[in-house]
Amino acid sequence: MQPEFLIIHQQVATHVAHIQLNRPEALNALNLQLMSELKDALKALDADPQVRAVVLSGNEKAFAAGADITQMAGKSAIDMYNTDQFSTWDAIKKTKKPLIAAVSGFALGGGCELAMLCDMIVASETARFGQPEIKIGVMPGAGGTQRLTRAIGKARAMEMVLTGRFITAEEALAAGLINRVTPVALYLEEAVKLAKEVAVMSPLAVKMAKEAVLKAFDSSLEEGLHFERRNFYLLFASEDQKEGMQAFLEKRAPAFKGE
Numbered sequence: 001m002q003p004e005f006l007i008i009h010q011q012v013a014t015h016v017a018h019i020q021l022n023r024p025e026a027l028n029a030l031n032l033q034l035m036s037e038l039k040d041a042l043k044a045l046d047a048d049p050q051v052r053a054v055v056l057s058g059n060e061k062a063f064a065a066g067a068d069i070t071q072m073a074g075k076s077a078i079d080m081y082n083t084d085q086f087s088t089w090d091a092i093k094k095t096k097k098p099l100i101a102a103v104s105g106f107a108l109g110g111g112c113e114l115a116m117l118c119d120m121i122v123a124s125e126t127a128r129f130g131q132p133e134i135k136i137g138v139m140p141g142a143g144g145t146q147r148l149t150r151a152i153g154k155a156r157a158m159e160m161v162l163t164g165r166f167i168t169a170e171e172a173l174a175a176g177l178i179n180r181v182t183p184v185a186l187y188l189e190e191a192v193k194l195a196k197e198v199a200v201m202s203p204l205a206v207k208m209a210k211e212a213v214l215k216a217f218d219s220s221l222e223e224g225l226h227f228e229r230r231n232f233y234l235l236f237a238s239e240d241q242k243e244g245m246q247a248f249l250e251k252r253a254p255a256f257k258g259e
């Protein structure tokens, strides 16, 4: 079934897929259906050997202005518990291929959290990042207190989470939250360019390297180093390792297959 709130493009030649959140009338507010469609789309792309990197964008005005407040406003704690919306987020988090967020305009609340769940963020000059949940009587629930704090440190995260203040793309870049800032006309192109740069690498090495970097967030240094070493050894079982090193020795470009 075609998703209602997503547009999915796939560039077979470059191995890059692009998912666009498409609920512009509500600034891409993340309702349950949109998140479920996103989970299904990412699961399918993760399983597709033609795809090596995924760009996730909204539109020029909004990446996403947060979880859908209309859908949440009347809910009880038990409704929230039974709905278990975060199981969708947990599934998205398991995506093995690299995810690159292309952010323009608002990335607020769940929108900021979704961008932070991606592995890299390219933003337009108009991007605004924020965790404004405090202004509507709640707090971040999809990683805002954890991923933001790890990315930009306690002082800045605390201020954003407790005051709901937005930060600009330039501030986000200086704080280490995002990778690049571009003029509005170029943010998507730049994100796709970054995705293509990753997509020419060995897909196996990319997945294992992503896994190892993410391990740094929830392990001790010793445990993380051990995990890294195992993945490093494991890659010597791949054709791509043979191809990559042979190509270097023969002074030619490698052709990686993901095997």
Ligand code: HXC
Pocket: 025, 026, 027, 029, 030, 065, 066, 067, 068, 069, 070, 106, 108, 109, 110, 111, 132, 133, 136, 139, 140, 141, 142
């Ligand atoms: C539902 C939303 C929405 C949201 C915007 N809209 N954000 N609908 N949920 N999060 C809708 C508006 O109601 C409006 O619909 C339309 O989008 C355009 O928004 P405006 O407010 O008219 O636009 P503007 O004046 O430009 O203001 C933009 C804005 C503001 C500053 C982004 O919309 C805003 O403050 N939005 C809420 C941001 C927020 O609090 N996010 C956190 C949500 S909680 P109509 O029908 O009136 O045209 C959250 C928890 C995450 O994310 C938990 C984990 C999932």
